[in-house]
Amino acid sequence: MKIGYLGPEGTFSEMALLSYCEHKTAEKVAFATIPDAIWAVYGQKVQEAVVPVENSLEGTVYITLDLLAHEVELLIKGEIVIPVRQALLSREPVRLAEVAYIYSHPQGIGQCMQFIRQNMPQAEIKYTNSTSEGAKIAAETPRSVAIGTVRAAELYGLQVLSAGIQDNSDNCTRFLVLGREDHPPTGHDKTSLIIAVPDTPGSLYTMLGEFARRGINMQKIESRPSRKILGEYIFFIDVNGHRQEAALAAAINSMRAKSYYVKMLGSYPRLRF
Secondary structure: OEEEEEOOOOOHHHHHHHHHOOOOOOEEEEEOOHHHHHHHHHOOOOOEEEEEEEEOOOEEOHHHHHHHHHOOOOEEEEEEEEEOOOEEEEOOOOOHHHOOEEEEOHHHHHOOHHHHHHHOOOOEEEEOOOHHHHHHHHOOOOOEEEEEOHHHHHHHOOEEEEEOOOOOOOOEEEEEEEEOOOOOOOOOEEEEEEEEOOOOOOHHHHHHHHHHOOOOOEEEEEEEEOOOOOOOEEEEEEEEOOOOOHHHHHHHHHHHHOOOEEEEEEEEEOOOO
């Protein structure tokens, strides 16, 4: 089996993939961007892909949600949450007050803004497609640093100037495993779906009631533009349960009967914390 991820080697996406594949054999395939990894599954170049969807500090990775909503027909078959410990990397010792450039993915930069403001306010931030790409550039650029993993330092010949520079010690990222099928019921599952409700008073309240009346716990709801009309939104929802369970199936059927748009994103094992 081939599984895609946001590369090159040394990214947090690779760490999530390694965690996912701990008890299975798979060929890792690195992609330069998140869309490239997702489209590779859709185009059947790989069977699955591990992509970030949410960080505890920086919030949602919108490119992942938007592609699932509007561009591809794929399903979520798993989720992985890993702790994110950002490190400051450089090819040689450098005083932070003399750093000219900081290279990293926008999420990596956002997770370390307090450290950057306090220690390198003079540095110019350069965004990259991944933290490992930033590490590779910093390895070739004088007076520059990268923000990324300790593994990236080992892979690209960098020194770790400082470890654990993220703004919160509890920083973590949630990743999705995408495929062409979701996961069979396990008895401890989560379902993700997209819902669009009519532009009428109480329609969102009615939608939420379909879950509440059946005792279905909602873990997350988030709106995104529908890409059709300004001011029109769709809702990304995570609820407990599997789509094949009677209560959740009844809620979805009831919403469709009320002319709500429902796109299933998949059911998969819910992580135990």
